[in-house]
Amino acid sequence: MRFGANYTPGEGWFHHWLDFDLxxxxxxxxxxxxxxxxxxxxFPLWPLFQPHRTLIRPRAVDQLVQLADAAAERGLDVAVDGLQGHLSxxxxxxAWTQTWHRRSLFTDPEVLAAQEEYLRxxxxxxxxxxxFLGMTVGNEINQFADGPHPDPDRITAAQATAWxxxxxxxxERGAPGRMHVHAEYDAAWYRDGHPFTPAQAARLxxxxxxxxxxxxxxxxxxxPTGTATEQHAAYLIELSKAWAADPHRPVWLQEVGAPAPLIPEDRAARFMEATVANALDxxxxxxxTWWCSHDVSRSLADFPELEYGLGLLANDRTVKPAGRAFAALAGQWRGRDHRPPPRTTALVVDAGGVEDASYRSVCAPGGAVFEAWARLAAxxxxxxxxxxxxxxxxEHVKARQIAEIRTPDEVG
Incomplete structure:
Protein backbone atom coordinates (compact mmCIF):
# COMPACT_ATOMS: atom_id res chain seq x y z
CA MET A 1 0.00 0.00 0.00
CA ARG A 2 1.40 3.35 -1.10
CA PHE A 3 0.97 6.64 0.80
CA GLY A 4 1.98 9.87 -0.87
CA ALA A 5 1.15 13.50 -1.54
CA ASN A 6 0.50 15.72 -4.50
CA TYR A 7 3.51 18.03 -4.35
CA THR A 8 2.52 21.70 -4.08
CA PRO A 9 5.74 23.63 -3.44
CA GLY A 10 5.77 25.60 -0.21
CA GLU A 11 7.40 28.62 -1.87
CA GLY A 12 5.72 30.07 -4.94
CA TRP A 13 3.21 27.24 -5.51
CA PHE A 14 3.63 25.83 -9.06
CA HIS A 15 5.08 29.13 -10.18
CA HIS A 16 8.30 27.85 -8.55
CA TRP A 17 9.25 26.50 -11.99
CA LEU A 18 9.88 30.11 -13.06
CA ASP A 19 12.54 30.54 -10.35
CA PHE A 20 13.53 26.94 -9.73
CA ASP A 21 15.36 26.60 -6.42
CA LEU A 22 16.58 23.08 -5.79
CA PHE A 43 3.18 18.95 -11.85
CA PRO A 44 5.27 20.64 -14.54
CA LEU A 45 3.43 23.63 -15.99
CA TRP A 46 2.90 22.89 -19.67
CA PRO A 47 3.29 26.48 -21.00
CA LEU A 48 6.63 26.83 -19.21
CA PHE A 49 7.99 23.50 -20.43
CA GLN A 50 6.66 23.75 -23.99
CA PRO A 51 6.14 27.48 -24.63
CA HIS A 52 6.18 27.00 -28.40
CA ARG A 53 4.76 24.11 -30.36
CA THR A 54 8.20 23.05 -31.57
CA LEU A 55 10.18 24.03 -28.46
CA ILE A 56 10.46 21.86 -25.35
CA ARG A 57 12.86 23.69 -23.05
CA PRO A 58 15.86 21.48 -22.14
CA ARG A 59 16.51 23.42 -18.93
CA ALA A 60 12.94 22.87 -17.71
CA VAL A 61 13.18 19.14 -18.43
CA ASP A 62 16.51 19.00 -16.58
CA GLN A 63 14.94 20.75 -13.58
CA LEU A 64 12.21 18.13 -13.51
CA VAL A 65 14.87 15.41 -13.48
CA GLN A 66 16.71 17.23 -10.66
CA LEU A 67 13.48 17.28 -8.64
CA ALA A 68 12.94 13.57 -9.27
CA ASP A 69 16.51 12.75 -8.25
CA ALA A 70 16.16 14.82 -5.07
CA ALA A 71 12.97 12.92 -4.24
CA ALA A 72 14.66 9.57 -4.84
CA GLU A 73 17.48 10.54 -2.48
CA ARG A 74 14.80 10.88 0.21
CA GLY A 75 13.09 7.58 -0.53
CA LEU A 76 10.25 9.16 -2.50
CA ASP A 77 9.10 7.69 -5.80
CA VAL A 78 7.82 10.17 -8.39
CA ALA A 79 4.80 10.24 -10.68
CA VAL A 80 4.70 13.08 -13.19
CA ASP A 81 1.66 14.78 -14.72
CA GLY A 82 2.24 16.06 -18.23
CA LEU A 83 -0.37 18.42 -19.67
CA GLN A 84 -0.97 21.06 -16.98
CA GLY A 85 -3.51 21.96 -17.95
CA HIS A 86 -5.67 22.85 -14.99
CA LEU A 87 -4.68 23.26 -11.35
CA SER A 88 -6.72 24.65 -8.44
CA ALA A 95 -0.18 30.43 -26.27
CA TRP A 96 0.06 28.27 -29.39
CA THR A 97 -3.33 26.74 -28.52
CA GLN A 98 -5.16 29.97 -27.72
CA THR A 99 -6.60 33.23 -29.18
CA TRP A 100 -4.98 33.91 -32.58
CA HIS A 101 -3.66 30.33 -32.64
CA ARG A 102 -6.80 28.76 -31.23
CA ARG A 103 -7.12 25.08 -32.13
CA SER A 104 -8.58 22.05 -30.43
CA LEU A 105 -6.54 20.43 -27.69
CA PHE A 106 -8.00 17.06 -28.63
CA THR A 107 -8.32 16.90 -32.43
CA ASP A 108 -5.98 19.37 -34.16
CA PRO A 109 -3.22 17.32 -35.88
CA GLU A 110 -0.41 19.75 -35.04
CA VAL A 111 -1.47 20.05 -31.40
CA LEU A 112 -1.69 16.27 -31.10
CA ALA A 113 1.79 15.80 -32.51
CA ALA A 114 3.21 18.43 -30.15
CA GLN A 115 1.50 16.89 -27.12
CA GLU A 116 2.81 13.45 -28.06
CA GLU A 117 6.37 14.70 -28.32
CA TYR A 118 6.11 16.60 -25.05
CA LEU A 119 4.81 13.60 -23.09
CA ARG A 120 7.36 11.29 -24.74
CA PHE A 132 10.07 7.08 -11.58
CA LEU A 133 6.59 5.54 -11.32
CA GLY A 134 5.15 6.77 -14.61
CA MET A 135 3.26 9.55 -16.33
CA THR A 136 -0.25 10.83 -15.88
CA VAL A 137 -1.39 12.32 -19.19
CA GLY A 138 -2.69 15.46 -17.50
CA ASN A 139 -4.54 16.74 -14.47
CA GLU A 140 -8.31 16.64 -15.02
CA ILE A 141 -7.85 17.74 -18.61
CA ASN A 142 -11.35 16.47 -19.34
CA GLN A 143 -12.63 19.80 -18.01
CA PHE A 144 -11.46 21.41 -21.28
CA ALA A 145 -13.84 19.21 -23.30
CA ASP A 146 -17.22 20.19 -21.85
CA GLY A 147 -19.13 22.58 -19.63
CA PRO A 148 -19.02 24.06 -17.10
CA HIS A 149 -15.68 25.24 -18.53
CA PRO A 150 -16.33 28.69 -20.04
CA ASP A 151 -14.57 27.93 -23.34
CA PRO A 152 -14.39 24.18 -24.00
CA ASP A 153 -13.05 22.30 -27.01
CA ARG A 154 -16.06 20.05 -27.44
CA ILE A 155 -15.47 16.52 -28.69
CA THR A 156 -17.23 13.18 -28.92
CA ALA A 157 -16.55 10.19 -26.71
CA ALA A 158 -14.88 8.45 -29.65
CA GLN A 159 -12.54 11.43 -30.10
CA ALA A 160 -11.75 11.41 -26.38
CA THR A 161 -10.87 7.71 -26.59
CA ALA A 162 -8.62 8.28 -29.59
CA TRP A 163 -6.86 11.16 -27.82
CA GLU A 172 4.85 4.29 -23.18
CA ARG A 173 7.28 5.06 -26.00
CA GLY A 174 9.19 7.39 -23.72
CA ALA A 175 9.32 5.05 -20.71
CA PRO A 176 8.23 1.51 -21.55
CA GLY A 177 6.64 -0.55 -18.81
CA ARG A 178 5.94 2.20 -16.28
CA MET A 179 2.55 2.94 -14.71
CA HIS A 180 1.17 5.40 -17.24
CA VAL A 181 -2.38 6.55 -16.47
CA HIS A 182 -4.89 9.30 -17.21
CA ALA A 183 -6.95 11.20 -14.65
CA GLU A 184 -10.28 13.00 -14.89
CA TYR A 185 -12.39 14.95 -12.47
CA ASP A 186 -15.67 13.33 -11.56
CA ALA A 187 -17.68 14.59 -14.54
CA ALA A 188 -16.40 11.42 -16.20
CA TRP A 189 -18.37 9.42 -13.62
CA TYR A 190 -21.30 11.73 -12.90
CA ARG A 191 -22.12 14.05 -15.85
CA ASP A 192 -24.52 12.86 -18.54
CA GLY A 193 -23.13 13.33 -22.03
CA HIS A 194 -19.58 14.11 -20.91
CA PRO A 195 -17.16 12.87 -23.62
CA PHE A 196 -14.73 11.33 -21.12
CA THR A 197 -16.44 8.20 -19.85
CA PRO A 198 -16.25 5.68 -17.02
CA ALA A 199 -15.25 2.96 -19.50
CA GLN A 200 -12.23 5.00 -20.63
CA ALA A 201 -11.21 5.65 -17.03
CA ALA A 202 -11.52 2.00 -16.03
CA ARG A 203 -10.08 0.37 -19.13
CA LEU A 204 -7.34 2.59 -20.60
CA PRO A 224 -19.15 16.63 7.02
CA THR A 225 -19.52 13.39 8.99
CA GLY A 226 -22.19 11.64 6.90
CA THR A 227 -21.47 8.13 5.70
CA ALA A 228 -21.62 9.25 2.07
CA THR A 229 -19.10 12.00 2.79
CA GLU A 230 -16.62 9.88 4.70
CA GLN A 231 -16.99 7.04 2.16
CA HIS A 232 -17.03 9.11 -1.02
CA ALA A 233 -13.51 8.04 -1.96
CA ALA A 234 -14.39 4.39 -1.32
CA TYR A 235 -17.52 4.83 -3.43
CA LEU A 236 -15.51 6.17 -6.39
CA ILE A 237 -13.00 3.32 -6.06
CA GLU A 238 -15.83 0.79 -6.16
CA LEU A 239 -17.68 2.68 -8.90
CA SER A 240 -14.59 2.52 -11.10
CA LYS A 241 -14.49 -1.24 -10.66
CA ALA A 242 -18.04 -1.54 -11.98
CA TRP A 243 -16.66 -0.65 -15.44
CA ALA A 244 -13.34 -2.50 -15.18
CA ALA A 245 -13.11 -5.48 -17.51
CA ASP A 246 -10.28 -6.82 -15.34
CA PRO A 247 -11.91 -7.71 -12.00
CA HIS A 248 -8.64 -6.98 -10.19
CA ARG A 249 -7.54 -3.84 -12.02
CA PRO A 250 -5.54 -1.61 -9.65
CA VAL A 251 -7.16 1.66 -8.58
CA TRP A 252 -5.13 4.71 -7.53
CA LEU A 253 -6.85 7.22 -5.25
CA GLN A 254 -4.78 9.92 -6.87
CA GLU A 255 -6.42 12.98 -5.32
CA VAL A 256 -8.44 13.33 -2.14
CA GLY A 257 -8.56 16.22 0.29
CA ALA A 258 -10.52 17.91 3.08
CA PRO A 259 -12.05 21.07 1.58
CA ALA A 260 -13.05 23.79 4.06
CA PRO A 261 -15.56 24.96 5.08
CA LEU A 262 -17.56 21.88 4.03
CA ILE A 263 -15.05 19.92 6.10
CA PRO A 264 -14.33 22.30 9.00
CA GLU A 265 -10.67 22.77 9.79
CA ASP A 266 -11.02 21.15 13.20
CA ARG A 267 -12.51 18.04 11.56
CA ALA A 268 -9.96 17.68 8.76
CA ALA A 269 -7.86 15.05 10.55
CA ARG A 270 -10.96 13.04 11.47
CA PHE A 271 -12.22 13.23 7.89
CA MET A 272 -8.84 12.05 6.65
CA GLU A 273 -8.75 9.10 9.02
CA ALA A 274 -12.27 8.02 8.05
CA THR A 275 -11.65 8.53 4.33
CA VAL A 276 -8.40 6.56 4.37
CA ALA A 277 -9.84 3.74 6.50
CA ASN A 278 -12.79 3.36 4.16
CA ALA A 279 -10.60 3.47 1.05
CA LEU A 280 -8.34 0.80 2.54
CA ASP A 281 -11.40 -1.41 2.86
CA THR A 289 -2.04 10.35 -2.71
CA TRP A 290 -3.36 13.19 -0.56
CA TRP A 291 -4.10 16.64 -1.93
CA CYS A 292 -1.87 18.27 -1.10
CA SER A 293 1.60 18.48 0.42
CA HIS A 294 1.89 22.16 1.46
CA ASP A 295 -0.67 24.92 1.87
CA VAL A 296 -0.94 27.74 -0.65
CA SER A 297 0.54 30.96 0.71
CA ARG A 298 -1.96 33.70 1.54
CA SER A 299 0.33 36.06 -0.35
CA LEU A 300 -1.03 34.52 -3.57
CA ALA A 301 -4.35 36.05 -4.56
CA ASP A 302 -7.50 34.82 -6.31
CA PHE A 303 -7.58 31.17 -5.33
CA PRO A 304 -10.92 29.76 -4.20
CA GLU A 305 -10.90 29.94 -0.42
CA LEU A 306 -10.85 26.18 0.02
CA GLU A 307 -7.54 25.87 -1.86
CA TYR A 308 -5.43 27.68 0.73
CA GLY A 309 -5.58 25.16 3.58
CA LEU A 310 -5.53 21.71 1.97
CA GLY A 311 -1.90 20.87 2.81
CA LEU A 312 -0.51 18.24 5.13
CA LEU A 313 1.95 20.97 6.05
CA ALA A 314 1.65 24.73 6.22
CA ASN A 315 3.52 26.60 3.52
CA ASP A 316 6.31 27.21 6.08
CA ARG A 317 6.60 23.38 6.31
CA THR A 318 5.22 23.01 9.85
CA VAL A 319 3.16 19.83 10.18
CA LYS A 320 -0.60 20.29 10.54
CA PRO A 321 -2.95 17.92 12.43
CA ALA A 322 -3.98 16.34 9.14
CA GLY A 323 -0.30 15.76 8.36
CA ARG A 324 0.25 14.03 11.67
CA ALA A 325 -2.80 11.85 11.07
CA PHE A 326 -1.66 10.88 7.58
CA ALA A 327 1.85 10.14 8.83
CA ALA A 328 0.41 7.86 11.52
CA LEU A 329 -1.64 5.96 8.94
CA ALA A 330 1.36 5.60 6.64
CA GLY A 331 3.37 4.25 9.55
CA GLN A 332 0.69 1.73 10.45
CA TRP A 333 0.57 0.36 6.92
CA ARG A 334 4.26 0.41 6.06
CA GLY A 335 5.29 -3.09 4.99
CA ARG A 336 1.81 -4.59 5.38
CA ASP A 337 -0.10 -6.44 2.67
CA HIS A 338 -3.32 -4.83 1.58
CA ARG A 339 -5.81 -7.69 1.55
CA PRO A 340 -9.26 -6.58 2.67
CA PRO A 341 -11.98 -9.22 2.46
CA PRO A 342 -14.05 -9.26 -0.73
CA ARG A 343 -17.17 -7.13 -0.97
CA THR A 344 -19.81 -9.76 -1.54
CA THR A 345 -22.94 -7.58 -1.89
CA ALA A 346 -23.11 -5.86 -5.27
CA LEU A 347 -25.35 -2.96 -6.24
CA VAL A 348 -26.31 -2.84 -9.92
CA VAL A 349 -25.26 0.28 -11.83
CA ASP A 350 -27.55 0.81 -14.80
CA ALA A 351 -26.14 4.03 -16.28
CA GLY A 352 -27.18 3.60 -19.89
CA GLY A 353 -24.66 1.25 -21.44
CA VAL A 354 -21.07 0.23 -20.89
CA GLU A 355 -19.52 2.64 -23.40
CA ASP A 356 -21.78 5.69 -23.34
CA ALA A 357 -23.11 5.67 -19.76
CA SER A 358 -25.69 8.07 -21.18
CA TYR A 359 -27.47 8.61 -17.86
CA ARG A 360 -24.53 8.23 -15.50
CA SER A 361 -25.97 10.99 -13.30
CA VAL A 362 -27.67 8.15 -11.40
CA CYS A 363 -24.17 7.64 -9.93
CA ALA A 364 -23.83 11.27 -8.75
CA PRO A 365 -24.77 12.63 -5.32
CA GLY A 366 -28.55 12.56 -5.16
CA GLY A 367 -28.74 9.88 -7.87
CA ALA A 368 -30.40 6.53 -7.27
CA VAL A 369 -27.17 4.49 -7.34
CA PHE A 370 -25.20 6.91 -5.15
CA GLU A 371 -27.89 7.18 -2.48
CA ALA A 372 -28.61 3.43 -2.43
CA TRP A 373 -24.91 2.69 -2.01
CA ALA A 374 -24.66 5.24 0.81
CA ARG A 375 -27.72 3.73 2.50
CA LEU A 376 -26.22 0.25 2.39
CA ALA A 377 -22.89 1.52 3.71
CA ALA A 378 -24.64 3.29 6.59
CA GLU A 395 -16.93 -15.68 -14.46
CA HIS A 396 -16.73 -11.98 -13.61
CA VAL A 397 -19.06 -12.39 -10.63
CA LYS A 398 -17.03 -15.35 -9.40
CA ALA A 399 -13.72 -13.53 -9.81
CA ARG A 400 -14.99 -10.67 -7.64
CA GLN A 401 -16.51 -13.14 -5.13
CA ILE A 402 -19.93 -11.48 -5.38
CA ALA A 403 -22.57 -13.51 -3.54
CA GLU A 404 -25.59 -11.17 -3.64
CA ILE A 405 -26.76 -8.71 -6.31
CA ARG A 406 -29.25 -5.97 -5.50
CA THR A 407 -30.78 -3.06 -7.42
CA PRO A 408 -31.24 0.50 -6.13
CA ASP A 409 -35.01 -0.04 -6.11
CA GLU A 410 -34.59 -3.04 -3.82
CA VAL A 411 -32.51 -0.98 -1.42
CA GLY A 412 -35.31 1.60 -1.27
Missing part, protein backbone atom coordinates in the same frame (compact mmCIF):
# COMPACT_ATOMS: atom_id res chain seq x y z
CA UNK A 23 17.43 23.83 -2.16
CA UNK A 24 13.84 24.95 -1.50
CA UNK A 25 12.57 21.81 -3.23
CA UNK A 26 14.86 19.66 -1.11
CA UNK A 27 13.53 21.31 2.05
CA UNK A 28 9.97 20.57 0.93
CA UNK A 29 10.85 16.97 0.17
CA UNK A 30 12.59 16.58 3.53
CA UNK A 31 9.35 17.64 5.21
CA UNK A 32 7.39 15.04 3.23
CA UNK A 33 9.91 12.27 3.83
CA UNK A 34 9.68 13.17 7.51
CA UNK A 35 6.02 12.15 7.40
CA UNK A 36 6.99 8.67 6.24
CA UNK A 37 5.50 9.02 2.76
CA UNK A 38 6.79 6.95 -0.14
CA UNK A 39 5.84 8.92 -3.26
CA UNK A 40 4.88 12.29 -4.68
CA UNK A 41 2.94 13.41 -7.74
CA UNK A 42 4.65 16.27 -9.57
CA UNK A 89 -9.09 26.71 -10.62
CA UNK A 90 -6.36 28.11 -12.91
CA UNK A 91 -5.85 27.02 -16.51
CA UNK A 92 -2.32 26.70 -17.90
CA UNK A 93 -2.45 26.39 -21.67
CA UNK A 94 0.35 27.42 -24.04
CA UNK A 121 10.18 13.71 -23.91
CA UNK A 122 9.28 13.98 -20.22
CA UNK A 123 8.86 10.22 -19.89
CA UNK A 124 12.14 9.51 -21.70
CA UNK A 125 14.05 11.95 -19.51
CA UNK A 126 13.00 9.95 -16.44
CA UNK A 127 12.91 6.44 -17.93
CA UNK A 128 16.25 5.37 -16.42
CA UNK A 129 15.38 6.60 -12.92
CA UNK A 130 14.31 3.64 -10.71
CA UNK A 131 12.13 5.94 -8.58
CA UNK A 164 -6.29 9.16 -24.64
CA UNK A 165 -4.95 6.15 -26.50
CA UNK A 166 -2.54 8.31 -28.48
CA UNK A 167 -1.24 10.18 -25.42
CA UNK A 168 -0.81 7.01 -23.36
CA UNK A 169 1.10 5.44 -26.25
CA UNK A 170 3.44 8.44 -26.30
CA UNK A 171 4.17 7.99 -22.59
CA UNK A 205 -3.93 2.92 -18.97
CA UNK A 206 -2.10 0.79 -16.44
CA UNK A 207 -4.46 1.63 -13.56
CA UNK A 208 -7.63 3.59 -12.86
CA UNK A 209 -7.05 6.99 -11.23
CA UNK A 210 -9.89 8.55 -9.23
CA UNK A 211 -10.16 12.05 -7.74
CA UNK A 212 -12.48 12.35 -4.74
CA UNK A 213 -13.78 15.79 -3.77
CA UNK A 214 -16.82 16.04 -1.53
CA UNK A 215 -17.61 19.64 -2.53
CA UNK A 216 -19.42 18.09 -5.53
CA UNK A 217 -22.72 17.98 -3.63
CA UNK A 218 -21.83 15.11 -1.32
CA UNK A 219 -20.90 17.13 1.78
CA UNK A 220 -23.63 19.67 1.05
CA UNK A 221 -26.21 16.88 1.04
CA UNK A 222 -24.83 14.55 3.72
CA UNK A 223 -22.81 16.84 6.01
CA UNK A 282 -11.57 -1.62 -0.95
CA UNK A 283 -9.77 -4.50 -2.68
CA UNK A 284 -7.24 -3.76 -5.41
CA UNK A 285 -6.35 -0.28 -4.13
CA UNK A 286 -2.83 0.66 -5.31
CA UNK A 287 -2.31 3.70 -3.10
CA UNK A 288 -3.53 7.00 -1.70
CA UNK A 379 -26.25 -0.05 7.49
CA UNK A 380 -22.82 -1.64 7.81
CA UNK A 381 -22.92 -3.43 4.46
CA UNK A 382 -19.71 -3.29 2.42
CA UNK A 383 -21.23 -2.86 -1.04
CA UNK A 384 -19.45 -3.08 -4.36
CA UNK A 385 -20.90 -2.02 -7.71
CA UNK A 386 -21.43 -3.94 -10.94
CA UNK A 387 -22.83 -3.15 -14.38
CA UNK A 388 -25.86 -5.19 -15.50
CA UNK A 389 -23.79 -6.60 -18.36
CA UNK A 390 -21.09 -7.86 -15.98
CA UNK A 391 -23.61 -9.02 -13.37
CA UNK A 392 -24.75 -11.51 -16.01
CA UNK A 393 -21.18 -12.75 -16.54
CA UNK A 394 -20.72 -15.73 -14.19
Missing amino acids: DAVRADLDSLAGLGLDHIRV SFDFLP TLAAALADRPA LERMLAAC GAATAVHSWVFNGTAQRHG CPDLWGI QGVRPCLVLPELAADA
